[in-house]
Each structure stands twice: as C-alpha cells, then as structure tokens.
Amino acid sequence: MSPVSRGFRHLHSAPAGQEDRVPPGQYVTDGFPVLSAGPTPHTPLERWTFSITQGGQTRKSWTWQEFQALPAETITADIHCVTRWSKLGTVWRGVSVDTLLGQVEHDAPYVMAFCDGGYTTNLPIEDITGSQAWVAFGYDGGRLESEHGGPARLLVPHLYFWKSAKWVRGLDLRDHDEPGFWETYGYHMYGDPWKQQRYAGD
Amino acid sequence: METTAVRGRLTWQTAAVTSVTRETASVVTLEVNPPAWPGHRAGQHLEVRLTADDGYQAEREYSIASAPGEPLAITVERLDGGEVSPYLTEELRAGDELELRGPIGGYFVWEPGDGGPLMLLAGGSGIVPLRSILRHRHRTGSDVPARLLYSARTLPDVIYHDELSRCHGGVQVAYTLTRGQPPGWASHTGRINQALLAGVAWPAEARPLAYICGPTSFVETAAAALVGLGYPPERVKTERFGATGGH
Amino acid sequence: MDAVDGNAIGGLLIDVFGAEMTAAGSTCATCGASRPVAELVVYRRGPGTVVRCRTCGSVLMVFVTRHGVTGVDLAGLASLGEPGSALSGTRDPGQGGTNKHAQ
Numbered sequence: 001m002s003p004v005s006r007g008f009r010h011l012h013s014a015p016a017g018q019e020d021r022v023p024p025g026q027y028v029t030d031g032f033p034v035l036s037a038g039p040t041p042h043t044p045l046e047r048w049t050f051s052i053t054q055g056g057q058t059r060k061s062w063t064w065q066e067f068q069a070l071p072a073e074t075i076t077a078d079i080h081c082v083t084r085w086s087k088l089g090t091v092w093r094g095v096s097v098d099t100l101l102g103q104v105e106h107d108a109p110y111v112m113a114f115c116d117g118g119y120t121t122n123l124p125i126e127d128i129t130g131s132q133a134w135v136a137f138g139y140d141g142g143r144l145e146s147e148h149g150g151p152a153r154l155l156v157p158h159l160y161f162w163k164s165a166k167w168v169r170g171l172d173l174r175d176h177d178e179p180g181f182w183e184t185y186g187y188h189m190y191g192d193p194w195k196q197q198r199y200a201g202d
Numbered sequence: 203m204e205t206t207a208v209r210g211r212l213t214w215q216t217a218a219v220t221s222v223t224r225e226t227a228s229v230v231t232l233e234v235n236p237p238a239w240p241g242h243r244a245g246q247h248l249e250v251r252l253t254a255d256d257g258y259q260a261e262r263e264y265s266i267a268s269a270p271g272e273p274l275a276i277t278v279e280r281l282d283g284g285e286v287s288p289y290l291t292e293e294l295r296a297g298d299e300l301e302l303r304g305p306i307g308g309y310f311v312w313e314p315g316d317g318g319p320l321m322l323l324a325g326g327s328g329i330v331p332l333r334s335i336l337r338h339r340h341r342t343g344s345d346v347p348a349r350l351l352y353s354a355r356t357l358p359d360v361i362y363h364d365e366l367s368r369c370h371g372g373v374q375v376a377y378t379l380t381r382g383q384p385p386g387w388a389s390h391t392g393r394i395n396q397a398l399l400a401g402v403a404w405p406a407e408a409r410p411l412a413y414i415c416g417p418t419s420f421v422e423t424a425a426a427a428l429v430g431l432g433y434p435p436e437r438v439k440t441e442r443f444g445a446t447g448g449h
Numbered sequence: 450m451d452a453v454d455g456n457a458i459g460g461l462l463i464d465v466f467g468a469e470m471t472a473a474g475s476t477c478a479t480c481g482a483s484r485p486v487a488e489l490v491v492y493r494r495g496p497g498t499v500v501r502c503r504t505c506g507s508v509l510m511v512f513v514t515r516h517g518v519t520g521v522d523l524a525g526l527a528s529l530g531e532p533g534s535a536l537s538g539t540r541d542p543g544q545g546g547t548n549k550h551a552q
Contacts, residue, residue, distance in 0.1 A: 002259065002301055003216050005252040007293045010260065010285060027258065031283060035495035038506065039452070082496050162496050182496050185522055186513045199515040212463050249460045263457055306459035308469040309487035418451040440488060442454045 093138025248304030269337035325416020406432030
C-alpha cells in the first residue's frame with residue numbers, strides 16, 4: 001500500500017449537490033486537459049471538408065463555408081474522459097449530426113468517424129442521432145482551438161470523450177461495428193461512462 | 203559491451219525527504235533517502251508517485267540532480283497548473299515521505315569512459331541531468347573538456363548559478379537569457395539557434411559528444427542546429443521534457 | 450500538447466519488457482528508419498501511450514493499461530532491440546502486425 005502523501009490534493013470530486021452529474025470513478029476538473037495520440041494537424045479552412053462516405057464513395061460533402069451556413073446550436077454538456085477527469089457545464093457551438101446525416105439516405109447501423117492525422121472511432125448511428133451528437137467548431141464562446149480539436153471535432157457527450165473525435169473530417173457509414181483507434185488497442189467498443197465501460201469486456 | 207539491463211521490475215520505495223532547498227522562485231531541490239537505492243548513473247531519472255487520501259495517484263519523472271555517490275537529490279520546477287510539481291515545490295517538507303523508484307535510463311547517461319569533448323545544452327530545468335553529469339565528471343577527476351550553454355529566461359531563473367559560476371578546469375559555462383538581462387549583461391541573449399551555437403559549440407572536427415535537455419521545442423531547435431554544424435546525429439543525445447519545460 | 454521522447458517512458462518500458470529499453474534500437478515497419486527508442490516521439494497521459502516514428506509519424510508502439518495490466522502493441526515496428534537480443538525480431542514492412550501483451 002502506498003503511503004498517503006501528506007497534504008497532496010488533486011482534482012476534486014463533484015461540487016456539493018451535483019454528485020449525480022459525475023459518473024463513477026471520475027474526478028471533476030476546472031481545467032481542460034489536452035490529450036492526443038499524435039501531432040496537432042493544421043488543415044487550412046480553404047482545404048477543409050466534412051464528408052459522409054460509404055463503401056469508398058463520398059455521399060455528401062461540405063466545404064467550411066457550406067458547413068458554416070448550416071443551422072448551428074449552442075450545446076451545454078458535461079464531458080467525461082476515460083482518463084478519469086470530467087468537466088461540467090462545457091459550452092459548445094456546432095452542427096447537429098442529425099442535420100448532416102439527414103441529407104443522406106441510408107440505413108447503416110454504424111459509423112466510423114475519421115480525422116486528420118488518422119484517428120478514428122466507431123459509433124452506433126442511434127447514438128449520434130436524436131440530438132446526441134454534433135460537429136462542434138466553437139467552444140466557450142470562441143473558435144475551437146486546434147489543441148482541442150479545431151477547426152471541428154465530434155461531440156458525443158453521453159459517451160467517454162475519446163469518442164468525441166478531434167479534427168474530425170467525416171463519418172463513414174458502416175454495416176458492422178468495427179473498432180477505431182483506441183478500440184483496437186483494448187478500449188470499449190461503446191464506452192458508456194455511467195457503466196464504466198472503459199475497456200473491452202467491461 | 204556494458205549492459206544496463208535491469209532484470210525484472212523497478213520497485214517503489216518510500217524515501218524520507220531529508221532536505222528541501224530553494225534554488226529559484228519556482229525551483230526546489232529535494233534530497234531524499236530511500237532505503238534501498240541501488241545507485242545511479244549521471245543523466246538518469248527516477249519516478250515519483252503521490253497518493254491522495256482517497257487513493258488517487260499521480261506519477262511523474264524527474265531527472266536526478268546528484269552525481270553517483272552523492273546523497274540522492276532531484277530538482278523540480280513548479281509548473282503553473284501542474285498536478286504534482288506545485289506539491290513538490292511548495293508543500294513537501296523535510297521529514298515527509300516520498301514514494302519513488304529508479305534509476306531509469308540507459309541512453310541519456312554519461313561516464314568518463316564515454317569521452318568527449320562534451321557539449322551540454324540546457325533549456326530551463328533541462329540543466330538538471332547535465333548538472334549530474336558535470337558533478338560526476340568533477341568527482342571522478344575526468345579531464346574530458348566540457349562546454350555548457352544554458353538557456354534561461356532571466357538570470358534569477360538560472361538554477362545552480364553559484365555552482366556553475368565556480369566551474370573551472372576544463373569546463374566552460376555560457377548562458378543565453380531569453381526574456382530579460384541584468385544591466386551590463388555582456389553574454390548572449392535570445393533563444394538558441396545555429397548562429398549562436400556556431401560561436402559557442404565545439405567544432406564538429408573535435409568529434410564532440412552532445413547532450414541536450416529541456417522543453418521539446420528547445421531540444422528540436424538545438425539538435426537541428428548541432429547537426430547543421432556537422433555533428434553526427436548519433437553523437438547528439440536528446441531528452442525532451444514537453445512544452446512546459448518540466449514534468 | 451507537446452510530445453516528449455522515449456526517455457520519458459523508460460520506467461514503462463522496464464515494466465513491460467523487464468529491461469532498460471531507451472538505448473535499444475528500433476526500426477519503423479513503415480519507412481525503415483532506425484533510431485534508439487529514446488529518440489522516438491511519445492504522446493502520453495491519454496487513454497494510452499503512443500510512440501511514433503520521428504521520420505514518418507507512423508505509430509510504432511501503443512501501451513494501454515487496463516485494470517492494472519499494461520499491454521503493448523508493437524505492430525508498427527519492424528524490429529526492436531539489439532540484433533540477437535531476446536526482444537529482437539524482424540518483420541518486413543507491410544506485413545501484418547502482432548499484438549503482444551506483457552505484464
């Protein structure tokens with residue numbers, strides 16, 4: 001057993017009266033840790049596109065200007081990282097995935113989100129529709145910074161935050177649920193923080 | 203060929219903190235007394251682990267500041283917003299316990315038999331393992347020539363300044379201050395670059411052995427500059443701390 | 450966030466391989482670049498620790514600790530360690546990777 005380090009305080013627990021907002025095993029942070037599996041990409045906006053793809057084909061694509069012309073919402077959400085920090089009441093600005101997928105006829109049950117730098121993550125369609133997911137380009141009243149996934153990232157607050165893929169460039173419609181980057185290395189295929197679904201088999 | 207293989211595991215041990223010495227406004231040196239320390243090589247580091255009363259743990263690596271044979275010490279820079287360094291630099295006291303394990307590292311190490319001449323480049327708290335190397339050089343009576351170029355924000359930010367000022371006998375120390383200089387400062391200013399190093403570093407023909415330690419951006423610039431001056435990449439050893447200059 | 454280098458994971462490498470590995474040689478399976486593990490690019494403090502080739506950026510090693518057990522995927526490496534060492538092995542670039550778990 002490690003000795004307790006006298007006087008060591010760390011990320012705190014939930015504010016009083018808000019314990020039900022914090023999933024098991026999480027700590028609340030005031031900061032916004034920057035975690036990454038690779039270097040920060042810097043795609044110029046004039047080359048940025050967001051695409052819905054399927055079977056090697058692009059079904060629908062938006063340039064940055066076209067994307068900015070879509071109806072956007074302000075979203076307030078609690079977010080939960082599998083590394084155990086949670087941040088309450090984060091405020092984002094983004095386009096609902098319903099708006100994006102609504103422009104494509106499909107019956108795919110899954111997607112693979114794909115990103116600049118090669119990161120991927122898999123999600124069920126039913127978890128990114130019905131006002132549960134956005135492609136966010138604004139955070140805390142300003143432009144989403146590149147270290148936090150800007151120009152745009154996926155935002156899926158009800159799942160662990162590795163599913164909210166940074167530097168997202170599109171969704172590939174899939175017939176089967178296949179593991180993305182962290183899922184391939186042992187993380188849970190679904191990732192419900194309220195069931196502590198951190199690793200495969202949890 | 204000398205082996206640095208460690209068979210099996212590094213085990214955590216609980217050390218007593220025997221002294222806390224303030225080096226600069228944001229840097230302290232902790233002398234520690236672990237019960238079963240196997241000794242270390244100049245340039246190695248150790249890991250520290252803190253445990254909160256709810257069981258939460260945080261681990262960080264710190265370069266060993268002491269030379270082999272001296273009482274074990276680490277030097278820690280306080281990082282704003284850090285989780286561990288504010289505790290180590292502001293809360294920890296002599297008489298407290300500190301869990302640690304080590305020593306770790308087999309690449310960023312120097313022994314007199316490795317030769318030189320040594321070209322040491324330090325960015326901020328990157329001076330820590332290089333100070334261990336210089337102390338080891340001195341304690342072993344090595345006559346390998348050494349040059350240190352230490353980049354710091356201001357003169358009060360220079361760690362071990364008194365000790366480095368007393369360097370002589372084959373060790374040349376130069377500083378470059380990047381954010382502010384005292385009146386009459388006659389030495390270098392500004393961030394390290396190839397032009398500065400061209401005037402300060404051993405020429406490539408001397409076949410120097412370089413050790414560069416500091417924030418990632420400092421190390422990348424300095425390493426590229428030395429290679430640009432003709433240093434073979436395999437004679438340029440690097441240790442990157444990450445953007446904030448420490449752990 | 451800035452990357453660090455293989456020096457920072459010296460302890461992790463001892464945990465997984467039972468030996469000092471920062472001075473060990475590595476060869477990228479994608480581009481063939483060789484360098485000591487200490488000089489590889491390391492992204493950590495995330496869901497796992499990702500080690501990339503400094504030349505081409507490909508993923509070489511991924512460490513994930515799940516329920517106290519640390520596993521490593523070495524699929525991106527063509528070789529690791531000195532020739533003849535217990536950990537060395539060669540794989541032609543382009544071949545499928547192997548998932549290794551060490552405790």
